[in-house]
């Protein structure tokens with residue numbers, strides 16, 4: 001558990017004491033914000049890869065790690081905060097909301113992302129979920145789109161009244177210098193302790209997870225708002241096979257699990273066209289991400305009511 005990895009006051013383990021002497025820092029960072037403010041863009045830029053990597057470690061079982069960046073003396077571990085759904089009360093939803101509160105409840109620092117110069121009711125709702133005892137950095141993103149720069153100073157001042165933010169960072173996720181500056185600022189909020197991951201860690205498990213995320217992304221891209229968020233993707237097979245023609249060959253089988261026959265038809269599309277596009281695009285992207293030739297099979301299964309079944313929700317990897 002995470003708690004075990006954190007030395008309590010006065011009970012610093014020998015290895016942590018050594019790490020502290022060496023000045024290693026390591027900690028959890030959550031990125032939160034309403035849709036479309038640039039969270040994914042920011043995360044990918046902070047991690048320094050096109051797609052954020054994922055893996056699970058004993059000390060972070062409460063979190064889904066979406067990215068790790070090791071820079072100089074510091075390891076920044078980014079955790080996922082699944083969407084803030086409030087509309088439905090299914091088991092899946094409860095578990096997602098628990099994950100949100102769990103994820104932001106014990107991180108070291110939170111990056112609260114808004115669009116520079118703007119603060120809406122939706123932003124306020126996200127902000128209201130943050131506990132006062134965790135430092136929150138206000139990331140005023142998309143500064144490059146603000147033409148009236150003079151208005152930013154009074155806006156920042158008004159933001160000071162909304163929450164006791166630890167820092168204010170007007171920036172653009174698309175600007176490399178800003179990203180490094182943000183890491184410099186966030187570093188101060190991570191405790192001195194030894195790193196949890198190897199400097200270049202990318203496990204098989206994370207690659208497998210990446211495969212499910214890629215299929216999921218294509219699934220939702222091609223079905224738009226039609227498909228309920230309760231649909232999920234399970235990876236049934238993820239094997240590396242020897243190949244003479246390719247330096248790396250991966251055989252992957254994925255199942256899209258939907259709730260109703262109607263959803264299945266929606267995913268498959270007329271004459272199987274949509275499913276074909278989903279798998280083709282997912283395969284092309286996975287070939288780049290895994291640097292391998294990929295053989296990808298995608299199936300669609302109906303599992304009626306699975307979102308209401310707590311045990312099954314757990315078996316799909318939500319806690």
Ligand SMILES: Nc1nc2c(ncn2[C@@H]2O[C@H](COP(=O)(O)OP(=O)(O)OP(=O)(O)O)[C@@H](O)[C@H]2O)c(=O)[nH]1
Nearest residue numbers: 034035036037038039040041141142145172173174
């Ligand atoms: N001009 C500009 N556009 C940005 C910046 N950061 C993100 N964007 C754009 O804003 C849009 C939304 O970015 P995302 O990273 O997908 O936003 P998100 O918050 O992850 O969105 P959700 O997944 O819906 O929660 C994309 O078109 C980005 O390219 C920025 O600093 N400047």
